[in-house]
Amino acid sequence: MRYIISYVSTQIRELDPSEVVHILHETETRNDKFGVNGLLVYSEGNFFEVIEGEMEKIKDLYRHILKDERHKDVILLFQKEIHKPLFDEKDSHFISENTLYRKMEIEHFNECIQDLDQQTRGMVNQMLRVMGMQASAGDVD
Numbered sequence: 001m002r003y004i005i006s007y008v009s010t011q012i013r014e015l016d017p018s019e020v021v022h023i024l025h026e027t028e029t030r031n032d033k034f035g036v037n038g039l040l041v042y043s044e045g046n047f048f049e050v051i052e053g054e055m056e057k058i059k060d061l062y063r064h065i066l067k068d069e070r071h072k073d074v075i076l077l078f079q080k081e082i083h084k085p086l087f088d089e090k091d092s093h094f095i096s097e098n099t100l101y102r103k104m105e106i107e108h109f110n111e112c113i114q115d116l117d118q119q120t121r122g123m124v125n126q127m128l129r130v131m132g133m134q135a136s137a138g139d140v141d
């Protein structure tokens with residue numbers, strides 16, 4: 001059974017850019033290795049992550065993430081079973097506020113989550129807006 005979990009959290013202290021890059025790279029490498037896909041966004045001290053993969057693996061990973069001392073105030077946004085994989089193999093996206101390719105990555109991510117129900121997609125889009133990764137309807141260029 002495939003499973004998806006999403007949460008937001010806050011860095012425990014001011015992280016310098018190299019520490020953020022380290023978390024993003026560590027996550028990317030481990031997720032590729034363990035068949036986990038999704039999106040990790042960092043912006044202004046907050047993290048937003050969506051992880052998708054085999055159910056036991058995802059639940060276990062989330063337990064590890066909860067214990068990670070680099071962040072706090074982890075708020076679970078949703079967790080649910082899904083009926084087929086949302087992403088292509090090794091389709092992970094790791095984005096920080098300075099990443100230049102983020103627009104393309106976000107567009108691709110949005111295409112991948114089309115099969116999720118409307119409410120869940122709405123929540124993801126809301127979070128992406130809060131994290132400054134997606135324009136709001138009222139935004140002016």
Ligand SMILES: Cc1cc2nc3c(=O)[nH]c(=O)nc-3n(C[C@H](O)[C@H](O)[C@H](O)COP(=O)(O)O)c2cc1C
Pocket residue numbers: 009023026027030031036040047049051061064065066068070071
């Ligand atoms: C915000 C944040 C997101 C993380 N996301 C992942 C992730 O998606 N996959 C992963 O393997 N580790 C992720 N980690 C790292 C894990 O919390 C943990 O360090 C890693 O799984 C190794 O766990 P272990 O040292 O208990 O074996 C994340 C850490 C932080 C702070």
